[in-house]
Amino acid sequence: MKYLIIVSLFVSSICFSQGNNLKSQKVSFNVKGVCEMCKDRIENGTLKLKGVKYVKWDIISNNISLIYNSKKIKLDDIHKEISLLGHSTDKYTAPTEIYNNLPDCCLYETLSIH
Amino acid sequence: MNKILFLITFFLVSNLLSQELISGKVTYINESNIESNLEGVSVYWEDLSYGATSNVNGNYSIPFSASSNKLIFKFIGFKEDIVEIGDNKKYNHLMVVDNSQLDEVVVNKRKKTIQKSYFKTQNIINVSSDELLKAACCNISESFETNPSIDVSYSNAVTGVKQVKMLGLESPYLLITEENIPMIRGASQVYGLSFIPGTWVESMQITKGSGSVVNGFESISGQINVELKKPYSDNPLSVNVYSSNMGRNEINIHGNKKFNDKLSSGIYLHVNKNSSINDNNNDGFLDQPTSKAFNLFNRWQYINPEKGTVSFLGVRYMKDDKVIGENTKDMAFIRAPWKGGINTGRFDSNFKFGYVNPSIPYQSLGLQMAFSKHDQNSFFGSRNYNINQNSFYSNIIYNSIIGNTLNKIKVGLNYSYDDFDELVDVKNNFFTRIDKSIGGFFEYSYDSMDAISLVAGIRYDIHNNLGSFFTPRFHMRYQPYEKSVIRLSLGSGRKASNIFSENQNIFATGREIKINNNLGKFYGLDPEKAFNYGISLRQGFFINNREGDITFDYYVTDFDNQVIVDWETQGELSFYNLNGKSFSKSLQIDLEYQILDNVLFKSTFKNYDVKKQYNSGFKQNPLTPKNRFFTNIEASTDENENGSKWKFDFTYNWIGNQRLPSHTSLIDFKGSSPSYSLVNSQITRVFSNKFEIYIGGENIGGYTQKNPVLGGYPFGTDFDTSLIYAPIHGALFYVGLRFNN
Numbered sequence: 133m134k135y136l137i138i139v140s141l142f143v144s145s146i147c148f149s150q151g152n153n154l155k156s157q158k159v160s161f162n163v164k165g166v167c168e169m170c171k172d173r174i175e176n177g178t179l180k181l182k183g184v185k186y187v188k189w190d191i192i193s194n195n196i197s198l199i200y201n202s203k204k205i206k207l208d209d210i211h212k213e214i215s216l217l218g219h220s221t222d223k224y225t226a227p228t229e230i231y232n233n234l235p236d237c238c239l240y241e242t243l244s245i246h
Numbered sequence: 247m248n249k250i251l252f253l254i255t256f257f258l259v260s261n262l263l264s265q266e267l268i269s270g271k272v273t274y275i276n277e278s279n280i281e282s283n284l285e286g287v288s289v290y291w292e293d294l295s296y297g298a299t300s301n302v303n304g305n306y307s308i309p310f311s312a313s314s315n316k317l318i319f320k321f322i323g324f325k326e327d328i329v330e331i332g333d334n335k336k337y338n339h340l341m342v343v344d345n346s347q348l349d350e351v352v353v354n355k356r357k358k359t360i361q362k363s364y365f366k367t368q369n370i371i372n373v374s375s376d377e378l379l380k381a382a383c384c385n386i387s388e389s390f391e392t393n394p395s396i397d398v399s400y401s402n403a404v405t406g407v408k409q410v411k412m413l414g415l416e417s418p419y420l421l422i423t424e425e426n427i428p429m430i431r432g433a434s435q436v437y438g439l440s441f442i443p444g445t446w447v448e449s450m451q452i453t454k455g456s457g458s459v460v461n462g463f464e465s466i467s468g469q470i471n472v473e474l475k476k477p478y479s480d481n482p483l484s485v486n487v488y489s490s491n492m493g494r495n496e497i498n499i500h501g502n503k504k505f506n507d508k509l510s511s512g513i514y515l516h517v518n519k520n521s522s523i524n525d526n527n528n529d530g531f532l533d534q535p536t537s538k539a540f541n542l543f544n545r546w547q548y549i550n551p552e553k554g555t556v557s558f559l560g561v562r563y564m565k566d567d568k569v570i571g572e573n574t575k576d577m578a579f580i581r582a583p584w585k586g587g588i589n590t591g592r593f594d595s596n597f598k599f600g601y602v603n604p605s606i607p608y609q610s611l612g613l614q615m616a617f618s619k620h621d622q623n624s625f626f627g628s629r630n631y632n633i634n635q636n637s638f639y640s641n642i643i644y645n646s647i648i649g650n651t652l653n654k655i656k657v658g659l660n661y662s663y664d665d666f667d668e669l670v671d672v673k674n675n676f677f678t679r680i681d682k683s684i685g686g687f688f689e690y691s692y693d694s695m696d697a698i699s700l701v702a703g704i705r706y707d708i709h710n711n712l713g714s715f716f717t718p719r720f721h722m723r724y725q726p727y728e729k730s731v732i733r734l735s736l737g738s739g740r741k742a743s744n745i746f747s748e749n750q751n752i753f754a755t756g757r758e759i760k761i762n763n764n765l766g767k768f769y770g771l772d773p774e775k776a777f778n779y780g781i782s783l784r785q786g787f788f789i790n791n792r793e794g795d796i797t798f799d800y801y802v803t804d805f806d807n808q809v810i811v812d813w814e815t816q817g818e819l820s821f822y823n824l825n826g827k828s829f830s831k832s833l834q835i836d837l838e839y840q841i842l843d844n845v846l847f848k849s850t851f852k853n854y855d856v857k858k859q860y861n862s863g864f865k866q867n868p869l870t871p872k873n874r875f876f877t878n879i880e881a882s883t884d885e886n887e888n889g890s891k892w893k894f895d896f897t898y899n900w901i902g903n904q905r906l907p908s909h910t911s912l913i914d915f916k917g918s919s920p921s922y923s924l925v926n927s928q929i930t931r932v933f934s935n936k937f938e939i940y941i942g943g944e945n946i947g948g949y950t951q952k953n954p955v956l957g958g959y960p961f962g963t964d965f966d967t968s969l970i971y972a973p974i975h976g977a978l979f980y981v982g983l984r985f986n987n
Contacts, residue, residue, distance in 0.1 A: 138685070156606070167297060179652060185651065191320075
């Protein structure tokens with residue numbers, strides 16, 4: 133009986149977390165940035181949004197991959213919040229005053245590479 | 247109290263020691279072969295503390311980082327460079343155009359051989375394979391001699407076996423895993439570490455304190471995890487040859503082959519032989535056994551990144567034969583000589599499978615299975631000891647998140663089965679036992695680079711002999727400033743004491759073995775249970791633009807129950823359960839400082855207070871030095887273009903007084919051994935990345951214990967080879983070579 137409890141706890145926790153996957157949306161879009169510092173800013177800032185489960189931003193392609201719970205946050209809000217971190221997305225441009233406060237190496241507009 | 251105040255002040259003040267700038271110019275060679283300024287290059291420290299971009303003139307300037315000396319230069323279309331910055335405040339960098347974009351990133355960095363992390367929640371020290379090279383030979387138990395977290399000592403005068411201790415406690419209180427599968431336990435407890443050749447090891451992780459719940463309930467004072475080389479990443483061919491003046495010769499050969507992108511396989515062979523008769527202290531007993539050993543390992547690795555799977559399959563066989571005892575070759579006997587032999591055979595196989603869902607990268611599933619068969623047949627004079635253990639272990643772990651990837655969870659199940667068969671020269675001399683357990687665990691970790699992270703785990707095990715019980719473990723890290731870390735850990739652990747296999751040095755004595763049977767499940771004894779808690783403070787600093795750090799570790803292990811191995815009465819050895827208090831308190835202070843670009847200085851002071859209640863009173867643990875001091879200096883010359891350089895390593899150990907159990911032959915010592923020093927050193931000539939030669943010495947001062955074999959007549963009850971506080975053999979010198987292709 134005791135064995136059964138241990139095993140069923142294990143199985144149910146997997147099922148629970150698989151069930152959660154059904155509510156998850158996976159998206160990918162462009163977020164402007166330059167360096168590893170940008171990566172840290174973008175990833176940490178986005179992960180703090182409620183409903184966002186997973187973030188990965190690629191320096192070379194400037195592509196962000198996200199997994200989020202569509203019942204808790206709208207995609208449009210994610211775009212908006214990221215732009216408020218100072219990094220423009222496909223949909224929203226970062227407000228100038230926030231952009232200007234970015235660390236030197238993250239000023240993607242003045243660095244001609246992207 | 248004053249000491250604590252001093253520590254806190256030191257902790258705070260050393261934060262104020264840095265804020266200088268490094269600057270320079272970034273250039274590249276343009277199409278017309280002229281060196282020109284490069285604008286827009288990202289320049290930042292590897293720890294992401296500060297970053298900047300080069301301006302129109304290619305100039306950059308950023309503050310020195312407190313925790314990193316590696317500066318990264320990155321720009322699209324150019325090769326990424328990582329440069330180690332010494333004490334220069336100016337550094338100009340030439341970027342190289344990356345035409346292919348597919349070329350591998352050129353990484354030029356020097357890694358420390360022992361790394362302590364600022365970010366990991368647990369107090370984990372990573373030991374790289376470079377550190378293992380510093381001890382030149384041979385197997386893992388010897389490799390710890392250049393590592394201050396682990397103490398190495400001889401367990402007796404005849405078997406040549408070195409025993410490791412951590413936080414003042416013997417190796418059975420450590421959980422020793424091989425790629426996270428519990429490995430050195432039960433029958434292999436004493437000799438097991440010496441059966442893993444050093445060259446097979448990719449890295450080791452040493453965790454102080456109770457460790458994670460994932461690998462089981464057995465760890466009490468800490469964990470050592472050994473990662474072996476992987477066929478996919480190891481060199482196609484490596485050869486290591488070693489020879490010492492004590493007659494020990496070793497050969498290691500590794501071959502790895504990649505069949506395609508996904509499948510690779512490796513064969514690792516280790517052979518050692520010691521046929522020379524050494525009795526330098528002229529006590530009639532061999533200082534080191536004559537021995538021969540053979541160890542063969544075949545491992546397969548399959549990786550499929552598209553499907554997110556990785557798996558390993560390994561099979562291994564080893565055989566080790568030792569002959570110990572009196573020197574019958576050079577001496578004539580009027581009675582039967584005292585001889586002994588230890589013959590061990592072991593078969594291991596394991597299978598691992600990991601799956602990461604490529605579309606949901608934070609969820610993964612891991613499965614591990616291992617089977618081993620261990621057979622030891624041995625005799626020590628007129629005593630026999632045979633042990634046979636069959637062991638099966640399996641573990642399934644599921645990783646996921648709660649909410650987001652900062653909150654990770656692990657849930658899983660373990661099943662383990664062990665059967666033991668022992669033949670011992672005591673009353674009722676056959677012992678058989680089957681241990682079976684199933685356990686479930688849950689571990690939550692809050693994992694971020696921010697100031698606080700924690701790991702909290704609990705497991706529940708149902709064990710046929712230990713009963714059903716919970717094991718909680720908790721670790722926390724708090725990083726108030728960039729270079730300051732405070733870690734806390736707390737947890738419990740339990741184990742069955744395999745009294746004979748863990749204490750095989752009792753057989754090479756004439757002591758009468760007594761077990762105080764109180765109807766427990768393990769040889770009539772109850773299992774061991776302990777709590778471990780500790781605090782670790784680490785403060786990094788910069789003096790003269792060079793990195794250093796100081797660490798204070800204080801750990802306490804408190805036993806609820808323990809199997810006491812009582813050596814206090816001459817001619818007797820008793821096992822009984824603890825009745826009273828038993829604890830181990832350990833303080834360790836480490837100082838590390840990069841004196842010059844190529845010279846690293848490390849120094850450690852350790853104080854152990856290990857006491858327990860014996861039948862004869864509350865006493866300090868015997869043969870455990872109260873104080874120890876350790877210094878290591880490693881240096882190298884600058885590397886030439888072909889990779890050639892010299893490497894130097896020097897270790898000094900001072901070992902303080904140790905309490906000696908009473909024995910009439912030790913009466914001169916008045917109950918405590920003298921303190922002594924040991925010096926090890928090694929010089930390596932690296933000719934290229936492929937070939938190097940090393941030469942070195944251990945115990946160069948030649949300090950030895952005068953009378954390691956006690957009691958006149960080897961078959962009498964006063965005979966004792968186990969009261970060992972110092973090396974038995976004098977200075978040892980060795981030479982060897984390594985070839986990698």
